[in-house]
Amino acid sequence: MSNDSSESAKDSSGNSPALSAGVTYREFEGDSEPQLATRGTPVYGERTEGEWRLWDPRRSKVGAMYEKGLDLRLDGGEKVLYLGAASGTTASHVADFARCVYAVEFAARPVRDLVGVADGRSNLFPLLEDVRTPASYAHVVEPVDALIQDVATRGQAQVARANRRFLADDGVLIMAIKARSEDVTRDPADVFESVLADLREAYEILDTERLEPFHDDHLAVVARPR
Amino acid sequence: MTDGSSAEERGWFEGLTRGDLDGARDAIETGTAERPADWPEQAIEAGFADDEADYYDALGEATRHAAREGAAERELSDDQQLIHAIRAMDDAERTANELAEQVAEWAGSRFEDVDAGIEGARAITEREPHSPGDERVTDLAARVVDLDAEATRLRAFTERTAGSVAPNLAALAGPVLAARLIALAGGLKTLARKPSGTLQVLGAEEALFAHLRGQATSPKHGVIYTHEYVRGTRPEERGSAARALAGKLSIAARIDHYSGDRRPELEDELDARIERIRTRGES
Numbered sequence: 296m297s298n299d300s301s302e303s304a305k306d307s308s309g310n311s312p313a314l315s316a317g318v319t320y321r322e323f324e325g326d327s328e329p330q331l332a333t334r335g336t337p338v339y340g341e342r343t344e345g346e347w348r349l350w351d352p353r354r355s356k357v358g359a360m361y362e363k364g365l366d367l368r369l370d371g372g373e374k375v376l377y378l379g380a381a382s383g384t385t386a387s388h389v390a391d392f393a394r395c396v397y398a399v400e401f402a403a404r405p406v407r408d409l410v411g412v413a414d415g416r417s418n419l420f421p422l423l424e425d426v427r428t429p430a431s432y433a434h435v436v437e438p439v440d441a442l443i444q445d446v447a448t449r450g451q452a453q454v455a456r457a458n459r460r461f462l463a464d465d466g467v468l469i470m471a472i473k474a475r476s477e478d479v480t481r482d483p484a485d486v487f488e489s490v491l492a493d494l495r496e497a498y499e500i501l502d503t504e505r506l507e508p509f510h511d512d513h514l515a516v517v518a519r520p521r
Numbered sequence: 522m523t524d525g526s527s528a529e530e531r532g533w534f535e536g537l538t539r540g541d542l543d544g545a546r547d548a549i550e551t552g553t554a555e556r557p558a559d560w561p562e563q564a565i566e567a568g569f570a571d572d573e574a575d576y577y578d579a580l581g582e583a584t585r586h587a588a589r590e591g592a593a594e595r596e597l598s599d600d601q602q603l604i605h606a607i608r609a610m611d612d613a614e615r616t617a618n619e620l621a622e623q624v625a626e627w628a629g630s631r632f633e634d635v636d637a638g639i640e641g642a643r644a645i646t647e648r649e650p651h652s653p654g655d656e657r658v659t660d661l662a663a664r665v666v667d668l669d670a671e672a673t674r675l676r677a678f679t680e681r682t683a684g685s686v687a688p689n690l691a692a693l694a695g696p697v698l699a700a701r702l703i704a705l706a707g708g709l710k711t712l713a714r715k716p717s718g719t720l721q722v723l724g725a726e727e728a729l730f731a732h733l734r735g736q737a738t739s740p741k742h743g744v745i746y747t748h749e750y751v752r753g754t755r756p757e758e759r760g761s762a763a764r765a766l767a768g769k770l771s772i773a774a775r776i777d778h779y780s781g782d783r784r785p786e787l788e789d790e791l792d793a794r795i796e797r798i799r800t801r802g803e804s
Contacts, residue, residue, distance in 0.1 A: 403595035
C-alpha cells in the first residue's frame with residue numbers, strides 16, 4: 296500500500312506547529328489568503344492546485360479545528376478510527392495524511408458516497424455499523440492511535456467512552472460535540488459542560504474550542520485516555 | 522469478560538479464502554468481538570496475508586464490497602423506496618404548480634383568455650404558436666402538463682407502496698399520510714419505535730421546539746392534521762382527536778413493523794373513539 300503523502304509532506308515548512316504533516320496552507324487560484332489543504336485524489340468537487348485539494352473548514356469539523364489553531368496531536372501516519380464518517384468528506388482528507396482510516400457510518404445513503412470515496416483510497420476502510428455497538432466492528436478494527444468522533448446522536452460522551460477500547464493508551468480522542476443533538480432546549484454551554492463531565496470518566500481533556508463561525512453550537516475536544 | 526478471553530476472539534478473516542468477497546461481507550456483517558486486536562499481525566500469522574500492505578489491500582477490498590452491498594440492500598428496502606417516492610411526488614407537484622404560474626404570467630402577455638393553474642397550462646398547449654416566443658410558452662406549458670402527469674403516477678406508486686410497506690398504517694391514516702409519517706421518521710422501524718406523542722407532532726418540529734424553549738404552547742398536531750378525523754373535528758376537541766388518532770397510528774406502525782399482519786379491528790376502534798370525542802359535550 297502506498298502512502299507517500301505523509302512522508303513527502305513533512306518538508307513543507309512555514310506552517311504553524313499545530314498542523315499535522317500532510318496538512319498545509321496552500322495558495323489557491325482566486326483566493327487572496329492561503330487555504331487549508333491535503334494531498335490526494337479529489338472527491339467532492341473541491342478546488343485543487345496540483346496534487347493539493349482544498350479542505351473547507353465549513354464542510355468539515357476537523358478542518359475547522361485546524362483553522363481555529365487547535366493542536367490535534369497528529370503527526371501524520373497514524374492509524375485512525377473515524378466515528379460518524381457520513382459521506383466521507385472529512386475522512387478522505389484524514390486518509391490523505393494517515394496510515395489508515397477505519398470509517399464507521401450507519402446510515403445507508405451516505406455510505407453509498409463513502410464507498411465511492413474509498414474506491415480511490417487504498418487506506419480508507421468503510422464500515423456500515425452502529426457506533427453505539429463497538430463489538431459489531433471490533434473484529435475488523437485494530438487498535439488505533441487516534442479516535443475521531445463526529446456523531447449527531449444523543450449520548451455522544453457515551454459513544455466516546457464505549458469506543459475507548461480501540462484507542463492506544465497514548466492515543467488521542469478528537470471529538471466534535473454537537474449541542475443540539477444532546478438537547479435542543481438547553482443552552483449549548485450547559486450541554487457541553489455535562490458532556491465533558493461524562494467524558495472525564497474515561498478521558499483527560501487536553502483542549503476545547505468552540506467551532507464558530509464554521510459550525511454553530513459545536514465544541515471541539517482533544518483528549519487522552521485515562 | 523476478562524482480558525484473557527480476548528485471545529480467543531476471531532478476526533473477520535478467520536477461515537476465509539482470499540478473494541471470497543461474499544464470505545468476507547458475511548464475516549464483517551455478522552462477526553463480533555468484545556475488543557479489537559492486532560488483526561493485521563494475526564492475519565499474517567494465519568497465512569491470510571503476506572504482510573501488512575497485503576492485509577490492507579484485502580481489508581480494503583472486503584470492506585468496500587461489504588459496505589457497498591449492505592448500503593444498497595438497505596436502500597432498496599421498501600420503506601426507503603417509499604420515502605423517495607413521496608418526496609419526488611411532492612417535488613413534482615410543487616414544481617408543476619410553480620411552473621404553471623410562470624406559464625400563466627407569460628402566456629397572459631401573449632395570448633387572450635389565459636387561465637391559471639395546471640388546467641390553464643393544458644389549454645395553452647392547444648394554442649397555435651405564431652412566433653418563437655409563443656413557441657417557448659406553449660412548450661413550457663407542455664412540460665407542465667407532463668410533470669403534472671408524472672406527479673399523478675408518483676402518487677399512485679406511493680399509495681400502492683405505502684399499502685404494502687405498512688398496510689395497517691395506510692388503512693388508518695390513508696396511504697399518503699402513512700408515507701409522510703414514515704418519511705418524517707426516516708423509516709418504518711424508527712416510526713414504530715417512536716412514542717405516540719412524538720408521532721402526533723411529527724411535521725410540527727418548529728412549533729414543538731418553540732414550545733420546549735418556553736416560547737409557545739405545545740402543538741396539538743403535526744402532519745396528521747391532514748387526516749379527516751383531526752381536521753373535521755371541531756377546534757375544542759381537536760387535541761383529543763389528534764391524540765386518539767396518533768395513539769392508533771402508532772399501534773398500527775408497530776404491528777406493521779414487527780408482525781405485518783392486517784388488524785382491521787383497529788379501524789373500528791378508532792372510529793368508535795373519534796365518534797365519542799365528537800359527540801361528548803354536545804347535548
